[in-house]
Amino acid sequence: MTRTKVQNRCPICRKNSWKLGLHLEAQHAVKNQTERRYLLAFAAGRVSVSGMACPVKACTYSGNRVDRHLKETHGQKGRAEQHLQQLQWSKTLQLLSELRRSEAQPPIASCLDVEGAQPAQPSPPGSPAAHGSPWYTQLSTVPWSRLIASSEEEDDDMEQPSPSSRVGRSRSPPPSTIFPPCICSYLAEYRVHLVGALPNAKHVENCGSKMTRLRIFLTHLSEGKSELESWQFMDDLRRIMAWPGRLKELGKAVTTIKVYLVNVAQFLAYFSDTPPPECTLSRAQMVRAVRAVKAASSQISTSVVLRQIRVKEVKERRMVTARLLHRCRTSARRKIPRLLQKLEAKPCAVELRHRFYGYFVLYVTALYGHRPGVITNLTTAEVRDARGRASSTSAGFVINVENHKTSRSFGVAQLYLDADEFGWITRWIAVRATLKPTCDLVLFSTTHGRVKSLARDAQRAWCEMGLRGNPTMTDIRSSVATLARNTQSVDVRSQMCRLMCHDTATADRYYAFKLGETQLAELRRRFEDATQPASTSSSEEEE
DSSP: OOOOSSOEEOTTTOOEESSHHHHHHHHHOOOOHHHHHHHHHHHTTOOOOTTOBOOSTTOOOBSTTHHHHHHHHSOGGGOHHHHHHHHHHHHHHHHHHHHHHTTOSSOOOOOTTSTTOOOOOOOOTTSGGGOOOTTHHHHTTSOHHHHHHHHHHHHHHSOOOOGGGOOSOOOSOOOOOOOOHHHHHHHHHHHHHHHOSSOOHHHHHHHHHHHHHHHHHHHHHHTTOOOGGGOGGGOOHHHHHHHHHHHHHTTOOHHHHHHHHHHHHHHHHHHHHSOOTTOOOOHHHHHHHHHHHHHHHHHTHHHHHHHHHHHHHHHHHTOOOHHHHHHHHHHHHHHHHHHHHHHHHOTTOHHHHHHHHHHHHHHHHHHHOOOHHHHHTOBHHHHHHHHHHOOTTOSEEEEEEOOSTTHHHHOSEEEEEEHHHHHHHHHHHHHHHHHOOSSOBSSOOTTSSOOSOHHHHHHHHHHHTTOSSOOOHHHHHHHHHHHHHHHSOHHHHHHHHHHTTOOHHHHHHHSOOOOOHHHHHHHHHHHHHHTSOSOHHHHHHHO
């Protein structure tokens, strides 16, 4: 086993080890691969806490991005990492408990999930793992659960720093105000309104982000005020106008501040239509708050446009040329069959599998400019439907991907693949069948879920091709859209952008109108032609 770059701490005996996998097997007799994976994930801090409730007292947040919520809302004093570790430890114990109840074989060696169980005995003093960092000796006899839970107790005991004691610019949002139950109940009701009926996971995650921004706004308005139940703290014009500046001090970009203001404006519209029973704000006070948020949003519009221009300039500098896109497709078309041949011989080779993923998604993106999510969400059922719709005389196959980012606006995302390209998917699905994944996704991860490293796999494939630069998938997609705009007619460009699920109206709205050198030179020529006199005789008559 290759030694890791950093020492990981064993969750059982809390010794530091360069080779934690071997340590678990040799020192603690961990033979069950699932148990081993859970312990290694916790040691590396890679336990998913999606959907878990916030561990901070009096906070009612529960969503898919609790890790982001902790950093943005409870990031003061460096406690966000400790709160996150607390959630990861709880999740690990839950997974180990479920594994124990399933009577897995080989049996579970650790007893961390058993209530009252003591951690395993440490290694002998002379072993290399016994000589950790100095702080380790002070914590070597404290169970993990107590180490993590203590951070929450310390948060309650420590005093809040006074404003005069703060030095420099903070990059974290202010601490969350503990709102009374009536306000928490109303916010929970508003969250239900945002989520709506039959939401997908991405929509729920977006709603959680909106609620976090709203809580930051309400915290800013209510700081230092009492009797919050009446909602009178919202009638504060000065604080509303000062909020964008506060967000800027926290390191937020002006375009992000615009999103915050839009989310708050949506809440205020809902609040004005259906105020809570405890609210004592008059209609005029509500209108004043709504008007202030809209005015703040309007006043930063100039800064938003200037930032959009700068962002677009950066994108244009990273643009991938048509020659590079052609070389990319040619290299991928030559390499993919070879990778499939190796996978057919070694179907369990994970690294080889991800190389195939990278080349395939890079080929499709360089061709159609689709987002990686289109390939990530492609299912075997959709591939079977494409084969079933094709006739014996068809030159290619049309795959309709239903689950993607802009399905609400564009419907299904379509891929047209010729016989050779469709044959790649067919061969991979045959290899996939031998691995027996539990999901229906064509490309799946080692945990039988969506592949989250697809962009990294594609960049690795780009480097293996020996192509210049290191573009992201967004860079390639933007380049395809730009080349379609510059080389095709308006009607053809509209069809191409619709196929790649790219809304030209949205791009024109969110990015200011700015032309390049060649386009401006052409327009100048047209201006000169328009102002050119029709003949020399007419010019002489004017003289």
